[in-house]
Amino acid sequence: MSPADIQLDENGKLKHFLSIEGLKKPILQAILDNAKSFISMGERRIKKAPFLRGKTVVNLFFENSTRTRTTFEIAAKRLSADVINLNPRTSSSTKGESLLDTVNNLEAMSTDMFVVRHGDAGTANMIAHHVPQHVRIINAGDGQHEHPTQAMLDMFTIQRYKPQMHNLRVAIVGDILHSRVARSQIHALSTLGVAEIRVIAPKTLLPVAVETLGVRVFHDMDEGLKDVDVIIMLRVQRERMDGLFLPSEQEYFNLYGLTEKRLKQAAPDAVVMHPGPINRGLEIDSAVADCKQSVILAQVTNGIAVRMSIMAMVMGGGQG
Amino acid sequence: MSPADIQLDENGKLKHFLSIEGLKKPILQAILDNAKSFISMGERRIKKAPFLRGKTVVNLFFENSTRTRTTFEIAAKRLSADVINLNPRTSSSTKGESLLDTVNNLEAMSTDMFVVRHGDAGTANMIAHHVPQHVRIINAGDGQHEHPTQAMLDMFTIQRYKPQMHNLRVAIVGDILHSRVARSQIHALSTLGVAEIRVIAPKTLLPVAVETLGVRVFHDMDEGLKDVDVIIMLRVQRERMDGLFLPSEQEYFNLYGLTEKRLKQAAPDAVVMHPGPINRGLEIDSAVADCKQSVILAQVTNGIAVRMSIMAMVMGGGQG
Amino acid sequence: MSPADIQLDENGKLKHFLSIEGLKKPILQAILDNAKSFISMGERRIKKAPFLRGKTVVNLFFENSTRTRTTFEIAAKRLSADVINLNPRTSSSTKGESLLDTVNNLEAMSTDMFVVRHGDAGTANMIAHHVPQHVRIINAGDGQHEHPTQAMLDMFTIQRYKPQMHNLRVAIVGDILHSRVARSQIHALSTLGVAEIRVIAPKTLLPVAVETLGVRVFHDMDEGLKDVDVIIMLRVQRERMDGLFLPSEQEYFNLYGLTEKRLKQAAPDAVVMHPGPINRGLEIDSAVADCKQSVILAQVTNGIAVRMSIMAMVMGGGQG
Numbered sequence: 001m002s003p004a005d006i007q008l009d010e011n012g013k014l015k016h017f018l019s020i021e022g023l024k025k026p027i028l029q030a031i032l033d034n035a036k037s038f039i040s041m042g043e044r045r046i047k048k049a050p051f052l053r054g055k056t057v058v059n060l061f062f063e064n065s066t067r068t069r070t071t072f073e074i075a076a077k078r079l080s081a082d083v084i085n086l087n088p089r090t091s092s093s094t095k096g097e098s099l100l101d102t103v104n105n106l107e108a109m110s111t112d113m114f115v116v117r118h119g120d121a122g123t124a125n126m127i128a129h130h131v132p133q134h135v136r137i138i139n140a141g142d143g144q145h146e147h148p149t150q151a152m153l154d155m156f157t158i159q160r161y162k163p164q165m166h167n168l169r170v171a172i173v174g175d176i177l178h179s180r181v182a183r184s185q186i187h188a189l190s191t192l193g194v195a196e197i198r199v200i201a202p203k204t205l206l207p208v209a210v211e212t213l214g215v216r217v218f219h220d221m222d223e224g225l226k227d228v229d230v231i232i233m234l235r236v237q238r239e240r241m242d243g244l245f246l247p248s249e250q251e252y253f254n255l256y257g258l259t260e261k262r263l264k265q266a267a268p269d270a271v272v273m274h275p276g277p278i279n280r281g282l283e284i285d286s287a288v289a290d291c292k293q294s295v296i297l298a299q300v301t302n303g304i305a306v307r308m309s310i311m312a313m314v315m316g317g318g319q320g
Numbered sequence: 321m322s323p324a325d326i327q328l329d330e331n332g333k334l335k336h337f338l339s340i341e342g343l344k345k346p347i348l349q350a351i352l353d354n355a356k357s358f359i360s361m362g363e364r365r366i367k368k369a370p371f372l373r374g375k376t377v378v379n380l381f382f383e384n385s386t387r388t389r390t391t392f393e394i395a396a397k398r399l400s401a402d403v404i405n406l407n408p409r410t411s412s413s414t415k416g417e418s419l420l421d422t423v424n425n426l427e428a429m430s431t432d433m434f435v436v437r438h439g440d441a442g443t444a445n446m447i448a449h450h451v452p453q454h455v456r457i458i459n460a461g462d463g464q465h466e467h468p469t470q471a472m473l474d475m476f477t478i479q480r481y482k483p484q485m486h487n488l489r490v491a492i493v494g495d496i497l498h499s500r501v502a503r504s505q506i507h508a509l510s511t512l513g514v515a516e517i518r519v520i521a522p523k524t525l526l527p528v529a530v531e532t533l534g535v536r537v538f539h540d541m542d543e544g545l546k547d548v549d550v551i552i553m554l555r556v557q558r559e560r561m562d563g564l565f566l567p568s569e570q571e572y573f574n575l576y577g578l579t580e581k582r583l584k585q586a587a588p589d590a591v592v593m594h595p596g597p598i599n600r601g602l603e604i605d606s607a608v609a610d611c612k613q614s615v616i617l618a619q620v621t622n623g624i625a626v627r628m629s630i631m632a633m634v635m636g637g638g639q640g
Numbered sequence: 641m642s643p644a645d646i647q648l649d650e651n652g653k654l655k656h657f658l659s660i661e662g663l664k665k666p667i668l669q670a671i672l673d674n675a676k677s678f679i680s681m682g683e684r685r686i687k688k689a690p691f692l693r694g695k696t697v698v699n700l701f702f703e704n705s706t707r708t709r710t711t712f713e714i715a716a717k718r719l720s721a722d723v724i725n726l727n728p729r730t731s732s733s734t735k736g737e738s739l740l741d742t743v744n745n746l747e748a749m750s751t752d753m754f755v756v757r758h759g760d761a762g763t764a765n766m767i768a769h770h771v772p773q774h775v776r777i778i779n780a781g782d783g784q785h786e787h788p789t790q791a792m793l794d795m796f797t798i799q800r801y802k803p804q805m806h807n808l809r810v811a812i813v814g815d816i817l818h819s820r821v822a823r824s825q826i827h828a829l830s831t832l833g834v835a836e837i838r839v840i841a842p843k844t845l846l847p848v849a850v851e852t853l854g855v856r857v858f859h860d861m862d863e864g865l866k867d868v869d870v871i872i873m874l875r876v877q878r879e880r881m882d883g884l885f886l887p888s889e890q891e892y893f894n895l896y897g898l899t900e901k902r903l904k905q906a907a908p909d910a911v912v913m914h915p916g917p918i919n920r921g922l923e924i925d926s927a928v929a930d931c932k933q934s935v936i937l938a939q940v941t942n943g944i945a946v947r948m949s950i951m952a953m954v955m956g957g958g959q960g
Contacts, residue, residue, distance in 0.1 A: 042750035046694030054366025056394055067745065070724055074696055074749050077722040082397040084390055098600075105387065105596065108620035109394050110362035276745065280738075300748035374686030376714055402717040404710055418920075425707065425916060428940035429714050430682035 006128050014313045016128045016137040019146040020187035028191055031309050032156050038305035038312075041078070051312040052081035055112040059085045060103075061140070062118040067277065068140055071300075072115045075307035084111070103127050107135055113311065114138070121145035136314040144180050149310060150275055151184030153303040155192060157295055158230055160302070161271045171198040171224055171266075172215075173256060174234030174283055175205045175245070181275050182234055186213050200224035200256065204245050221256055225265040233258055233274045236283045249282055259285045263293065271295045326448050334633045336448045336457045339466040340507035348511055352476050355622070355629035361398070362625060371632040372401035375432040379405045380423075381460070382438040387597065388460055391620075392435045395627035404431070423447050427455055433631065434458070441465035456634040464500050469630060470595055471504030473623040475512060477615055478550055480622070481591045491518040491544055491586075492535075493576060494554030494603055495525045495565070501595050502554060506533050520544035520576065524565050541576055545585035553578055553594045556603045569602055579605045583613065591615045646768050654953045656768045656777040659786040660827035668831055672796050675942070675949035681718070682945060691952040692721035695752040699725045700743075701780070702758040707917065708780055708790075711940075712755045715947035724751070739763070740770055747771050753778065753951065761785035776954040784820050789950060790915055791824030793943040795832060797935055798870055800942070801911045811838040811864055811906075812855075813896060814874030814923055815845045815885070821915050822874060826853050840864035840896065844885050861896055865905040873898055873914045876923045889922055899925045903933065911935045 007023060009015040014027055041047055057076040059069050064087060076083045088102060106114065113136040116124040121143030128137040141147040162168055170189055176182045176199050189197050190213070199210060200218045211217060218224030225231065240246050247255075258272065272284075272294045280286045289296060327343060329335040334347055361367055377396040379389050384407060396403045408422060426434065433456040436444040441463030448457040461467040482488055490509055496502045496519050509517050510533070517535045519526065531537060538544030545551065560566050567575075578592065592604075592614045600606045609616060647663060649655040654667055681687055697716040699709050704727060716723045728742060746754065753776040756764040761783030768777040781787040802808055810829055816822045816839050829837050830853070837855045839846065851857060858864030865871065880886050887895075898912065912924075912934045920926045929936060 044694070047696065047750060048694040054364070054368040054398075056367065056397070066726060066728075070726065070746075071749060073724060074722070074751070077696075078694075082394070084393060086386060086390065088386075101597065101600075104617055105620050106390075108617040109391060109624050110367060110621060111394070277741065280741075297744055297748040300745050301750060304749050374684070374688040374718075376687065376717075402714070404713060406706060406710065408706075421917065421920075424937055425940050426710075428937040429711060429944050430687060430941060431714070 006125070013316075014310075016124075017148060017310050017314055018125050018128055018137065018139045020148045020151050020184045020191065021146065023191065025191050025193070028152070028155065028188060031152055031306065031313065032159060034313060035152075035156050035302070035305045035309035038308040039302065041308075042301065042305060047078050048080060049078060049308070049312075050080050052076060052079035052112075052315060055081045055315065056110070057081040057083050057113045057115065057311070058106050058111050059083065059115045059140075060106070060117070061085075061087050062116075062123070063141065065117060065141070068117065071303050072138075072140060072307055075304050075311060076113075076115075078304070079308055079311055081113075081311075099123070100127075100130055103130060107131050112136065113315070115140050117141045119143055138310060138314065141180055144178050144183070146184045146187075147180040148184045148188075149303070149307055150181050151188040152310065153299055153306040154185055154232065154273060154275070155188050156302045156306050157273060157299050158271075160298070161295060162229055166193050166195060168194040168230060169196040169198065169228040169267075170194050170230040170232065171200055171218075171228040172232045172234065173200040173221065173224070173258065175236060175240065176201050176210065176234070177205045177207050177245070178237065178240065179234050185232060186215060190214050198224050198228065202246075202255070221262060222265050225262060228266045229270050231258065231263070231266055231270055231272050233272065233278075233284050235275060235277065236279055238279070238282075253282055257281075257283055257285060258288050260287055260291070263288055263291075269293075273299060276300065326445070333636075334630075336444075337468060337630050337634055338445050338448055338457065338459045340468045340471050340504045340511065341466065343511065345511050345513070348472070348475065348508060351472055351626065351629050351633065352479060354633060355472075355476050355625045358625035358628040358632075359622065361628075362621065367398050368400060369398060369628070369632075370400050372396060372399035372432075372635060375401045375635065376430070377401045377403050377433045377435065377631070378426050378431050379403065379435045379460075380426070380437070381405075381407050382436075382443070383461065385437060385461070388437065391623050392458075392460060392627055395624050395631060396433075396435075398624070399628055399631055401433075401631075419443070420447075420450055423450060427451050432456065433635070435460050437461045439463055458630060458634065461500055464498050464503070466504045466507075467500040468504045468508075469623070469627055470501050471508040472630065473619055473626040474505055474552065474593060474595070475508050476622045476626050477593060477619050478591075480618070481615060482549055486513050486515060488514045488550060489516040489518065489548040489587075490514050490550040490552065491520055491538075491548040492552045492554065493520040493541065493544070493578065495556060495560065496521050496530065496554070497525045497527050497565075498557065498560065499554050505552060506535060510534050518544050518548065522566075522575070541582060542585050545582060548586045549590050551578065551583070551586055551590055551592050553592065553598075553604050555595060555597065556599055558599070558602075573602055577601075577603055577605060578608050580607055580611070583608055583611075589613075593619060596620065646765070653956075654950075656764075657788060657950050657954055658765050658768055658777065658779045660788045660791050660824045660831065661786065663831065665831050665833070668792070668795065668828060671792055671946065671949050671953060672799060674953060675796050675945045678945035678948040678952075679942065681948075682941065687718050688720060689718060689948070689952075690720050692716060692719035692752075692955060695721045695955065696750070697721040697723050697753045697755065697951070698746050698751050699723065699755045699780075700746070700757070701725075701727050702756075702763070703781065705757060705781070708757065711943050712778075712780060712947055715944050715951060716753075716755075718944070719948055719951055721753075721951075740767075743767050743770060747775055752776065753955070755780050757781045759783055778950060778954065781820055784818050784823070786824045786827075787820040788824045788828075789943070789947055790821050791828040792950065793939055793946040794825055794872065794913060794915070795828050796942045796946050797913060797939050798911075800938070801935060802869055806833050806835060808834040808870060809836040809838065809868040809907075810834050810870040810872065811840055811858075811868040812872045812874065813840040813861065813864070813898065815876060815880065816841050816850065816874070817845045817847050817885070818877065818880065819874050825872060826855060830854050838864050838868065842886075842895070861902060862905050865902060868906045869910050871898065871903070871906055871910055871912050873912065873918075873924050875915060875917065876919055878919070878922075893922055897921075897923055897925060898928050900927055900931070903928055903931075909933075913939060916940065
């Protein structure tokens with residue numbers, strides 16, 4: 001059972017959006033191209049498109065994330081959908097059959113799309129296998145597996161600032177091991193064909209055999225940032241600061257925090273990215289977060305457009 | 321003060337929907353007939369009707385029930401209403417005058433309909449007596465009194481599978497004593513004129529003098545299920561498993577759980593219903609919940625259509 | 641940096657609505673005049689105007705207030721906006737830069753208006769200084785500073801019942817010291833030019849040098865109510881009943897509770913107002929709250945219209 005199979009319909013069109021892994025370059029590029037029209041809509045007086053009119057979108061967030069949920073809610077409403085927000089308690093009872101009972105019930109209400117976030121890897125995929133033909137599933141983060149819409153908004157952002165992707169050196173810095181964002185980014189960068197993907201992290205925060213993903217590994221940040229065109233900082237989860245994975249906050253910042261000085265190692269026109277919310281002074285210096293090379297807020301703006309693009313596409317809109 | 325009086329306007333049209341008791345067969349049948357058009361809407365590409373456009377519906381849930389609230393929210397949005405979800409804390413201060421102050425305030429905001437769930441019997445009725453002429457009240461469950469929209473979606477489901485209602489034997493199984501659903505179902509089945517209504521439960525879970533409602537009482541499940549056409553399982557509240565009302569979970573399942581073997585006592589084409597959420601392995605075996613005779617998910621689908629029907633009707637739509 | 645500067649655009653039109661202080665009479669009167677059209681809309685079958693269609697309004701409530709948030713939500717939806725409700729936890733981390741990071745992120749989602757409630761005075765103002773040109777800010781209460789939409793709905797209510805404002809004597813009764821509502825009301829009454837503004841309170845509940853605001857101070861309620869045309873009762877915060885600011889509840893009611901007997905001190909056609917929710921038997925007798933002179937529920941109705949008026953105006957609608 002390959003994820004690719006279930007994400008596409010019999011004509012090869014996008015049907016669910018579950019993982020970057022398994023999707024080919026033309027699909028990723030179509031999402032990015034389609035998103036451009038939604039970026040211009042965000043600047044119009046009336047930000048409303050009819051693509052999801054009369055559809056019911058359920059934001060099914062087993063993990064709480066007001067921020068990500070809000071971007072999907074805004075995207076869906078701008079596409080004229082009716083939106084239902086649900087935060088089922090992730091108790092032990094919301095597992096296995098009981099999760100599917102929840103899904104069955106929501107699907108029986110003639111809903112059209114589930115945006116699913118869950119603490120367990122593979123949940124969105126499992127739901128996609130379970131629902132009937134007409135229901136669409138979008139993965140808004142599943143455990144430490146993937147967060148594919150985040151990766152696509154990152155790719156969109158990179159293309160806007162650095163259109164010649166095949167020439168780019170991109171560095172991802174931080175807790176690669178636990179990051180679904182990093183995993184999706186690596187797959188996307190690789191599929192879209194950048195020149196070089198680097199990961200910069202202490203050994204404790206790298207997956208085993210990470211090199212097999214086609215990345216170059218750096219433990220020293222100055223070395224790793226050398227001449228890169230794009231720096232993607234990951235958010236540090238403070239709860240990992242327990243000595244097992246991470247040293248103290250100060251020590252982490254000393255070794256892997258992005259400072260103005262360190263930024264000088266990168267190409268002079270390098271852009272700085274972060275999925276947010278940022279921990280100022282932990283993984284990134286405040287001055288860098290707000291500097292001209294930072295495109296962190298542009299990522300947020302692009303996130304709405306990219307999510308609208310994906311939602312419209314899986315519903316049958318915007319695919320040539 | 322008869323509930324019938326307040327539920328109908330001077331022309332005998334449905335105005336509030338508070339209880340099945342007190343409503344005559346033509347009204348119940350009109351709700352069911354009207355719901356058919358909304359069932360077909362659920363299958364259309366654009367699930368949107370204009371009946372409540374420019375109206376404000378307040379989901380006023382003093383008791384938490386994401387599931388039921390969601391069905392009303394979806395129904396109202398598909399009717400083009402603006403929906404406000406409120407979960408006032410059911411503290412001691414939300415009683416008596418203070419509850420009416422809440423209602424007064426919401427009504428002063430020019431809202432049009434309240435969908436009310438409350439732990440105290442009679443709350444929706446009291447509110448209906450209190451609000452001005454143009455405001456509509458729908459009871460989404462009041463204490464152990466009634467849950468009339470649930471009963472109507474059950475009737476709709478029965479009619480879809482068993483159109484000849486006057487020939488039917490229907491069994492309701494479980495905690496009749498504490499169930500507002502059962503109370504509404506018995507009234508509805510009785511008004512619509514089924515051949516026989518049975519209740520199957522241990523003595524501790526039956527209201528005193530339940531026979532006066534026109535039901536046949538069975539304490540033995542195999543006996544009670546004999547040749548019935550419809551089996552309605554009730555949800556067991558685990559908090560009743562304290563020895564006072566119910567024996568252990570295992571013992572309950574042994575005596576009153578619906579298994580494949582027990583199902584064979586019923587007519588071969590009997591349908592199995594449950595208001596959800598189901599407790600698999602407590603009141604119903606997983607295999608039965610998912611078997612071909614189970615119409616539990618159809619109930620959910622029908623619930624949206626029936627609630628749309630009722631909401632449209634009390635607002636003046638769909639009544640010939 | 642005067643608040644007046646930032647609330648108006650270069651043509652003197654209302655752009656943000658942050659405080660009554662700093663706004664001139666023509667602006668306040670324009671809000672009130674504009675609100676009249678929305679009052680009549682509240683009585684129409686279809687309560688929907690297109691002024692905010694395709695706009696995204698964020699209710700950003702750092703302090704919880706379901707009631708006030710609901711009025712803004714209803715107002716925005718009737719203006720056809722998409723509405724996002726957010727209740728960021730007011731932890732220590734939601735201060736300073738981190739608050740601005742939240743705002744930056746929401747603004748980057750191409751949102752158009754923030755309705756802000758926050759426990760710290762000046763928050764809405766700070767945000768208004770921070771956001772880009774096209775974003776509008778409405779203050780829904782900032783600490784003990786101002787609650788300007790509440791004051792405007794109060795002015796609207798007064799004008800409806802007492803059109804000759806320049807002849808009016810208005811008394812505000814209760815905890816003036818801690819009340820953002822009172823502060824906004826005093827500025828509004830003063831700008832609109834009523835004949836006399838009185839405040840009635842114990843010394844412990846009056847700001848230092850309150851007379852400099854142009855009010856007459858009374859500690860004795862019977863004296864203070866003598867011949868007034870409008871009585872505005874403030875809500876007593878029970879948590880102030882700690883002996884420091886307030887005596888016991890009974891003693892407070894004896895001294896400053898509005899009873900039928902005390903109401904007789906006022907002009908025979910005086911109206912009684914209260915921002916709600918009322919504490920029956922604490923600051924106001926139940927009989928007075930529900931008497932013919934009480935316009936408390938009219939205030940709620942007017943609140944929707946006035947908030948629609950302000951929202952439409954800051955977005956460029958309704959300013960001649």
